[in-house]
Amino acid sequence: MEIMDKLRILADAAKYDVACTSSGSSRKGKVNNHTGGIGNTVSCGICHTFSADGRCVSLLKILMTNNCVYDCKYCQNRKSNDIERAQFEPEEICRLTMEFYRRNYIEGLFLSSGIIDNPDRTMELLYRTIFLLRNIYKFNGYIHVKGIPGASEELIQMTGFMADRMSVNLELPTAEGLKLLAPNKNRKNIVTPMKQIQTGINQNRYDIKNYNNAQEFVPAGQSTQMIIGATNESDYQLVSVSEALYKNFQMKRVFYSAYVPVNEDSSLPSLDTTPPMLREHRLYQADFMMRFYGFKAKEILSEDNPNFNVFLDPKCDWALKHLERYPIEINKADYYSLLRIPGIGPVSAKRIVSARKHNVLGFDDIRKMGVVLKRAVYFITCNGKMMYYNMKMNEDYITRQLLGNNNPRRTFVEENNISYRQLSLFDDEQVLQTGS
Amino acid sequence: MEQTKVLLCENSFEGIMSGVYDGWIYRNRYGRENVRLQCSRPDNYNLFYEYINLNTSIEKAVKVSESVKKKFNGKVFYNIYMTTVSEEDDKADILFRYIQYAYDMGDRILECMAIPEVMSVTKICKRVWFEYDHFRGFIRFTEMNNNTLKAKIQPKNDILELLGEHFKDRLANENFLIEDIGRKKVLLHKKECDFVIYNNIVTDNGNYGIMSDREKTYEDLWRVFFDTIAIKERNNNELQRNNLPLRYRKYMTEFI
Incomplete structure (x- = not known):
C-alpha cells in the first residue's frame, strides 16, 4: 500500500480526536550538538494551519493503525465496520514526522491507535515508534501519545519518559454509557493509567528538583476527552465529571467532542442528527469558568437546572441568577469578584487591578483595557455611577437587553421619545408641502 | 519660540538607537518638545522645521541599548526592540519619547498606560508579536x-x-x-x-x-x-x- 493511502486512511480515522494542542512544554533545541537532532517546543504552543472546519492543526494527528479488535458503537474504526484498513510501520511514521517538521508543517506528532490483538501489543508498537523517533531520528519536538487502557504499567511508564503529553480517553462521561456503547472497555481500565500518569508526574517533579539528570516524565501534563451527545447525560453530569477530572487527576485539559454520527445503531442517535456544536461550545465555556474564573460545577448548573441556557453563556446566566451581588464597583472590588462580571476575563481583571493603583478608572479606561462593555455595563459601576442612568437591576430587563443586542443608549433615546436626524435644506417634508 | 528640529535617522534598530543618542544632545540644548526623531524620509517638508540628517553609529546605538538593558526591567528593552521592527511610520519619535519617559520614571513605565506613547508602544509590540507568532507557524x-x-x-x-x-x-x-x-x-x-x-x-x-x-x-x-x-x-x-x-x-x- 502506498504511503499516501495510508496517510489518508489513518488521518481520516484520527480526525475525531480533539486534543490537538502543542502547549505546556518548553524545551530548547539542541544547538551545536554534533550528534544531530532537530526541534524544540514552545510553551504556548504554535498553530501551524487551520483546517476547513476552523480547528487548529499543530500536530501530525494519525493513528498507528485502524485495525481494531474492539467494537465500540460510536467509533468509525470498530471491528464490525467495513472500511479500508491500514497500518503504519514505525519507520514510516518517523520519516513523515521528520520531513513534515523540517518544512514547518507541524509542531510534532500526535499518535493514537486502534487496538491490535491486545492493549499491550498496541502500546508496545506506540512505544517503539516514539523510541525510534526520539533516539534514532533525534526528534526533539512535541509528542503526544495516547495511553491505551489496559496496557501494562511498565509500557506506559517508559512511554511517558519520551512523550510531552499523554492522554487516556474517557470516551463517555459515565460508566453506564461506556458499558452500553463500548462493551470491550471498562471504567476501571481507563482510570488506572490516568492515575498512574498523575502519580508519575508528581513523582517526577520531586526527582527533577533533587537529581541533576532526571528525565522529564510527561512534562506537558495529561489530558483526556469525552464524547458529547452520544448518550443522554445532562450537562450538569458532564460538568461535574470534568470538575472531578481536574481535581482528582490534575488534568491539564478535558476536551469535549460533539458526537458526529458515523454508525447506525439502535442505542445511538440517528444518522441525520447534527453534531451538538452549541452544547460543546457551552461546555468549553463552563470548562474555562472552572479553570480560570474560580467557579464550581454546582454553581454553574444544578440538579434542578441541569442543562445550559441556549441563549445565554453560562457566566451571564449565573450573573442574572445572582443579581443581589451586583452592581460591582470596578475601583474597589477584589480580583475574584471582578472575574464574576460578564464581559471581564482574567486579562482585563488583572489590568484593572494593576491600573487602579495609579488612578481612578472610568468606563472609557476599562473599555481600553479590553472589557466588553456590551455585556459588562449592566453589572458594574465606575466610581459609584452606572454608565447610563436608565438601567434597571432587573432580570427581565437585562436578559432582554443582552439578547436583543440592544444598546442601552438607544433604548434611552427611544423610551424618552427623543429623535434626531440630519438637517437638510431640501427634503424636509414640511418645507416641500408649504412650498408647493 | 524655538524652531522644531527634526532629526532624520536610519530605519533600523541601530539607526533609531543611535538617533536617540544624538536626539538626547539636541533635547538638552533645545528642550524636549522641540526635538523630533524620524526614521523615514518625510513626504512633505515643513517650512518652519529644521531637518537634520544623522549618521548611524553602532557605538552610540550600543551605548543606548546597554544603558536601557542595565537600568530597566528586561521588558522595556523588549518593547523598544519590537517597536523598532514594526511597520509604524511614527515609531522613531514614539520611541524617543518612550525612552525619555523611561528615564524619568523607571520601571513604572510598564504600567502607566495613561501616557499615549506608552500605550502606543504596548499596542505596537502586541501587533508585532502576533504577526511573529503567526509566521512561526505559517x-x-x-x-x-x-x-x-x-x-x-x-x-x-x-x-x-x-x-x-x-x-x-x-x-x-x-x-x-x-x-x-x-x-x-x-x-x-x-x-x-x-x-x-x-x-x-x-x-x-x-x-x-x-x-x-x-x-x-x-x-x-x-x-x-x-x-x-x-x-x-x-x-x-x-x-x-x-x-x-x-x-x-x-x-x-x-x-x-
Whole structure:
C-alpha cells in the first residue's frame, strides 16, 4: 500500500480526536550538538494551519493503525465496520514526522491507535515508534501519545519518559454509557493509567528538583476527552465529571467532542442528527469558568437546572441568577469578584487591578483595557455611577437587553421619545408641502 | 519660540538607537518638545522645521541599548526592540519619547498606560508579536536539491530577525534561508552556526533554485493530510478565515 493511502486512511480515522494542542512544554533545541537532532517546543504552543472546519492543526494527528479488535458503537474504526484498513510501520511514521517538521508543517506528532490483538501489543508498537523517533531520528519536538487502557504499567511508564503529553480517553462521561456503547472497555481500565500518569508526574517533579539528570516524565501534563451527545447525560453530569477530572487527576485539559454520527445503531442517535456544536461550545465555556474564573460545577448548573441556557453563556446566566451581588464597583472590588462580571476575563481583571493603583478608572479606561462593555455595563459601576442612568437591576430587563443586542443608549433615546436626524435644506417634508 | 528640529535617522534598530543618542544632545540644548526623531524620509517638508540628517553609529546605538538593558526591567528593552521592527511610520519619535519617559520614571513605565506613547508602544509590540507568532507557524519551507530549506514570507513588520532566532534553535542542523520578499532581505542560516541577514537582495520574487526530487511527494502528502483532517460535518470557513487570514496563505503549501 502506498504511503499516501495510508496517510489518508489513518488521518481520516484520527480526525475525531480533539486534543490537538502543542502547549505546556518548553524545551530548547539542541544547538551545536554534533550528534544531530532537530526541534524544540514552545510553551504556548504554535498553530501551524487551520483546517476547513476552523480547528487548529499543530500536530501530525494519525493513528498507528485502524485495525481494531474492539467494537465500540460510536467509533468509525470498530471491528464490525467495513472500511479500508491500514497500518503504519514505525519507520514510516518517523520519516513523515521528520520531513513534515523540517518544512514547518507541524509542531510534532500526535499518535493514537486502534487496538491490535491486545492493549499491550498496541502500546508496545506506540512505544517503539516514539523510541525510534526520539533516539534514532533525534526528534526533539512535541509528542503526544495516547495511553491505551489496559496496557501494562511498565509500557506506559517508559512511554511517558519520551512523550510531552499523554492522554487516556474517557470516551463517555459515565460508566453506564461506556458499558452500553463500548462493551470491550471498562471504567476501571481507563482510570488506572490516568492515575498512574498523575502519580508519575508528581513523582517526577520531586526527582527533577533533587537529581541533576532526571528525565522529564510527561512534562506537558495529561489530558483526556469525552464524547458529547452520544448518550443522554445532562450537562450538569458532564460538568461535574470534568470538575472531578481536574481535581482528582490534575488534568491539564478535558476536551469535549460533539458526537458526529458515523454508525447506525439502535442505542445511538440517528444518522441525520447534527453534531451538538452549541452544547460543546457551552461546555468549553463552563470548562474555562472552572479553570480560570474560580467557579464550581454546582454553581454553574444544578440538579434542578441541569442543562445550559441556549441563549445565554453560562457566566451571564449565573450573573442574572445572582443579581443581589451586583452592581460591582470596578475601583474597589477584589480580583475574584471582578472575574464574576460578564464581559471581564482574567486579562482585563488583572489590568484593572494593576491600573487602579495609579488612578481612578472610568468606563472609557476599562473599555481600553479590553472589557466588553456590551455585556459588562449592566453589572458594574465606575466610581459609584452606572454608565447610563436608565438601567434597571432587573432580570427581565437585562436578559432582554443582552439578547436583543440592544444598546442601552438607544433604548434611552427611544423610551424618552427623543429623535434626531440630519438637517437638510431640501427634503424636509414640511418645507416641500408649504412650498408647493 | 524655538524652531522644531527634526532629526532624520536610519530605519533600523541601530539607526533609531543611535538617533536617540544624538536626539538626547539636541533635547538638552533645545528642550524636549522641540526635538523630533524620524526614521523615514518625510513626504512633505515643513517650512518652519529644521531637518537634520544623522549618521548611524553602532557605538552610540550600543551605548543606548546597554544603558536601557542595565537600568530597566528586561521588558522595556523588549518593547523598544519590537517597536523598532514594526511597520509604524511614527515609531522613531514614539520611541524617543518612550525612552525619555523611561528615564524619568523607571520601571513604572510598564504600567502607566495613561501616557499615549506608552500605550502606543504596548499596542505596537502586541501587533508585532502576533504577526511573529503567526509566521512561526505559517511559514513553509521547501527543500532544494542541495538539501537547503527555502521559505518566502511577506510580513507587514520586519520580523525576519525574530524568526531567525526561533528557527536557529529549532532547525539547528539544517541549512535554511528565509526571504522577505517585500523588503528584499534574505536570512541565511548555516548548519550549527548563527544566521546572517543580507539587505537589498534582488531575487526575482524568490523563484530560483531547483526543488529536490522528493519535495513534491511530501507537499502532496501534506495536502492530503490537510484535506482529510477536517471534519466535513463541522465545516466553518468563517472560523478558518478568522484564525488564518487570507494574506498569510499566499505562500502556504496547502493553499497553493
